[in-house]
Every structure is written in C-alpha cells, then in structure tokens.
Amino acid sequence: MEAWTLGLVECAVAGGIGLFIGLEREHSDRSDRSDHNEVASDHSEDHLGVRSFAILSLFGWVCALLGDHMPWLPPAGMVVTGGLVLAHYLRVGDKDLGLTTEIAAAATFALGMLVHHRRDLAVAVGLVITLLLLAKPWFRRTIPRLRRIELSATLQLVIVLAVVLPLLPAEARDPWGVLSPRKIGLFIVLIAGISYAGYVLHRLLGASRGVVLAGLVGGLVSSTAVTAAMAQQSRTDPLMLIPGQIATFLANAVMFARVLVVASLINPDVARVLVVPLGLMGAVTLAGAGWKYLALRDADRGAPQDREPAAMANPFALVPALKWGVLLSAVLIASAVAQRHFGDRGLYITAAASGLTDVDAVTLAVSHQSKEGLVAAAVASLAITIAVVTNTLVKGGMALFMGRTGFGRPIALVFALAITVGVGTAVALQLQ
Known part of the structure; x- marks a missing residue:
C-alpha cells in the first residue's frame, strides 16, 4: 500500500x-x-x-x-x-x-x-x-540596457563568491589566532558586494529608492561595510554623496535595532536595559537619514533633468575593498592583544577593542555570560553600549576621512549627537 x-x-x-x-x-x-x-x-x-x-x-x-x-x-x-x-x-x-x-x-x-x-x-x-x-x-x-562593464562585474562577483571564498581556510593561523582568511575575505567581498548592490539598485530604482534598500539590507549584515562602501562610492560619483549619506544613516539605524534583537533573544534582561539608550541612538540616526532625504529631494528638484551619473570604472570594486581588509586585520590584532593583556577583568576594554570592527560578537558573548550569571545584566549592557559607541566612532571616522569632501562631516555630527544622547541616557539610568 x-x-x-x-x-x-x-x-x-x-x-x-x-x-x-x-x-x-x-x-x-x-x-x-x-x-x-x-x-x-x-x-x-x-x-x-x-x-x-x-x-x-x-x-x-x-x-x-x-x-x-x-x-x-x-x-x-x-x-x-x-x-x-x-x-x-x-x-x-x-x-x-x-x-x-x-x-x-x-x-x-x-x-x-x-x-x-x-x-x-x-x-x-x-x-x-x-x-x-x-x-x-x-x-x-x-538586457538591452546592460553595459558590458556591468556584466563583467557580475561575473567577477560570482567567481569570488563561488570559487575564491570556499577555497580560503576558515581557521586562523596567525600567532594571535584572529586572522581567519575566510572571515577577512568575506568582509572584503561584503564591502565590494554592497557597492555592487548599491550600483544596481541605483541604476534600476534611481538614487532615492536605491539607497534606501541598499542601506536597509546592508545594515542587516554589516553597517561598517555599508559605511565603507558608501564612502568609496562618494569619491567615484559626486551624485552619490547625499544618497550615500542616507544609506549610511539607515544601515546604522538598523544596526542599533539588530543589537537589541540579538540581546533580547539571548537575555531579555540585558535588552531591557539597552532598549532606551540604543533606541534613542537609532532615532537620532533615523532623523539624520530624514534630514539628508529632504536635502536629496531639494537637490533633485533644482538639478537639470538630463544630468547623468558619473560612470563607475567597475561596479564590483575589489581593490578599494582590499584596503579595508588590511585595516580589519590590523584592528583584529589590536583587539586580540588588548584582550590577552587585560584578561577577563578588562571586559569593558575588551568590548571597546572588539567594537572597533564588530558589535555582534560582543553582544552575543556578554549576553550569554549574563544569562549564565557570570556578569550582571547592567555590566553586560554597559559593555555592549561601549562596543556600540566605539563602533559608531570608527564609522564616523571612516566617513570623515575616507569619503569625499562634504560626505563625512554630517555623518560625524549626527553620530556624535547619537552617542551623546545614548551615553547620557545610559548614565542617567545607571544613577537611578
């Protein structure tokens, strides 16, 4: 049967x-x-x-x-x-x-x-x-609208994802045990891939709608990669200055929400302490995105209707992303050295060092420690806040020094305001 x-x-x-x-x-x-x-x-x-x-x-x-x-x-x-x-x-x-x-x-x-x-x-x-x-x-x-350089960039992206990345060893072989070739390669491809995705969305949807999607989707993976990619694009295409700022703000707003979600899934007590300061930081960043969106709309109204975006040499720009891979490697080594020197007692210093590149690892680690009773929820939330603040400072520096003139200053100002509001709120809550 x-x-x-x-x-x-x-x-x-x-x-x-x-x-x-x-x-x-x-x-x-x-x-x-x-x-x-x-x-x-x-x-x-x-x-x-x-x-x-x-x-x-x-x-x-x-x-x-x-x-x-x-x-x-x-x-x-x-x-x-x-x-x-x-x-x-x-x-x-x-x-x-x-x-x-x-x-x-x-x-x-x-x-x-x-x-x-x-x-x-x-x-x-x-x-x-x-x-x-x-x-x-x-x-x-x-197909008739595609340019040959776009087909070439797509082929390069597929080759790197399907052939090169799987061949890279996953385990770290350096003296510090932090330089995983696959992790660094993934970060490099992520930056180049976000640049590629932003280019495609810009071509299909226009600057305003394209950057919204690029920022929101990219922020779910890595707001640092989005910031680096948008800074690079602002140098190659002047018309991407304001759209790149919007994408950066949106990606970082998503980052604050992502940290809260991760913490709540592991230890809701930590998330409850973080929700107000990180929520306010996200709100300030979203306000920055709204500010720049209004500026973009005004610029579109006053711009000539027949203007064309500057041609990009390659939508999948791998060489500039390699520079960020070198920077990531240096930061990972510095973070490992700080953690070894200060040990478990230097939780806050370790969180600050780890936050130079990533906040998810810190969020996962200290939330789990708090759930196991190894650290208090207040201590864990403060460590996560330090990592978020450090990460935000790094991204503000990226935008300020690596982007086109005029790209980084508004981002740095909004990030500084968000940090002030978030840290001030966290301290006020601790004193209650």
Whole structure:
C-alpha cells in the first residue's frame, strides 16, 4: 500500500510539473503569435501545449519507474523524446520564435524522470524553469540596457563568491589566532558586494529608492561595510554623496535595532536595559537619514533633468575593498592583544577593542555570560553600549576621512549627537 501511495504522489507531482511548464509555454506561444499578427487558434494544434508537456513529464516518470528493473528504458525514452522534439521543430519550427519551447519540452521529460529519484529537487528545478520562462519580458527589457562593464562585474562577483571564498581556510593561523582568511575575505567581498548592490539598485530604482534598500539590507549584515562602501562610492560619483549619506544613516539605524534583537533573544534582561539608550541612538540616526532625504529631494528638484551619473570604472570594486581588509586585520590584532593583556577583568576594554570592527560578537558573548550569571545584566549592557559607541566612532571616522569632501562631516555630527544622547541616557539610568 505504501508503494502505491508513493507512486500516486510521484505521478501527481510529475503531472503537475508538466502542467505548470505547459501552461506558461502555451500562453507564451499564443502571445508571440498575436505579436506577429497571426491567429492563435490556427496554430493551436501545431505547438506544444499543456497536454503535451504533462504527458512528456509523465512519460519521463514512467521511464524512470520502470528503469529500476529495465535500465535500458530511461536512455531509450530520452532518445524517443529527443526525436519527437526534433521532428516537431522541423515540422512547425519558427525561426522567429526560437527553440525555447522545444528545450523546455526536453527538460520536462528529464524532470519527470527526476521525480522518481529526487522529488523535492524536481519540484524546485521545475519552479525555476517556469520562473525563467515567465521572466522573458523582463529579460527583453533589461538586457538591452546592460553595459558590458556591468556584466563583467557580475561575473567577477560570482567567481569570488563561488570559487575564491570556499577555497580560503576558515581557521586562523596567525600567532594571535584572529586572522581567519575566510572571515577577512568575506568582509572584503561584503564591502565590494554592497557597492555592487548599491550600483544596481541605483541604476534600476534611481538614487532615492536605491539607497534606501541598499542601506536597509546592508545594515542587516554589516553597517561598517555599508559605511565603507558608501564612502568609496562618494569619491567615484559626486551624485552619490547625499544618497550615500542616507544609506549610511539607515544601515546604522538598523544596526542599533539588530543589537537589541540579538540581546533580547539571548537575555531579555540585558535588552531591557539597552532598549532606551540604543533606541534613542537609532532615532537620532533615523532623523539624520530624514534630514539628508529632504536635502536629496531639494537637490533633485533644482538639478537639470538630463544630468547623468558619473560612470563607475567597475561596479564590483575589489581593490578599494582590499584596503579595508588590511585595516580589519590590523584592528583584529589590536583587539586580540588588548584582550590577552587585560584578561577577563578588562571586559569593558575588551568590548571597546572588539567594537572597533564588530558589535555582534560582543553582544552575543556578554549576553550569554549574563544569562549564565557570570556578569550582571547592567555590566553586560554597559559593555555592549561601549562596543556600540566605539563602533559608531570608527564609522564616523571612516566617513570623515575616507569619503569625499562634504560626505563625512554630517555623518560625524549626527553620530556624535547619537552617542551623546545614548551615553547620557545610559548614565542617567545607571544613577537611578
């Protein structure tokens, strides 16, 4: 009975995959015929449709099922399917419409076979194929707008992510045990990747909407990387000065919220102490983003309508990001030396040193220590606050000294105000 049930499920899945792909292909073929001023009904029997694709998928499943006892059957089925598809193309093939339907038919047969061996994978691949087929209008609109440098940058990003990063060793081999090649490589790629994402969003959505997404999404990963990337972009493109400031403010506002979420998941007592000072710091930073957004809107109103953004040499700028990798390595070594020298008694100094590059590690560590009763919640919250303040100071310095003239000063002023408000509130709460 279980075998019958499994067979019926596989049959339904195989038929469903064929139906999904067939529905898209039949609708697309009719639309293409209409675009060519031909009557769709006159060709309804000439082109592969819903029934054909469903039958092909079921045929593939049957070949795979019987192939458990007859190994020759799946290859024979593939030959038969290939011959049918080729014969169909030679009979009714239209050079203007291409080979997409015939290729999709062959893939549908293969997916039907895959259902018998890896049903979940077959469903996933079937959905991806259907989405690719549905995306035809988007590809037609987007590809003519692409520049060669953008294609090259995308290829570089994929190579670094898929080939280079996995080859880097994860363990640290330096005397201090802190310089993990993969961690540093990930940080470098993160900075370059955020620059790339900001460029793409800027091209697709314009400066105002693009930087909002770049800042919000980047802040979920690393506000430091966003600050570094935006400072670099402000140097290469003058029109990215104000949008880069907005992205920096938004990313740092997200950072404050991220710290609160992490602390609350580990030890809610620590989060309750932090919520007011960090919440106020986030509010000040968001106010800075609103201030710069109003400035950007006024600048857009007074700017010529035909202005063009400065051309970027490469959206995936890896060489500038390597400089930040060197800086990160130096800070990690300094942090390790400080921690070894002061030991556990220097929790605040260690938090300040660690906050030079990252606040998540400090938040996780001291929140866990507080949960285990090793340190008081007030001590843990103060250590996290010190790390956040140190990290904010570092990012203010990045914006001030690494960005274009006029980029860093507003960011540094807003960050200074946020630190003053946050630290003042934290001290006031401690004195109560």
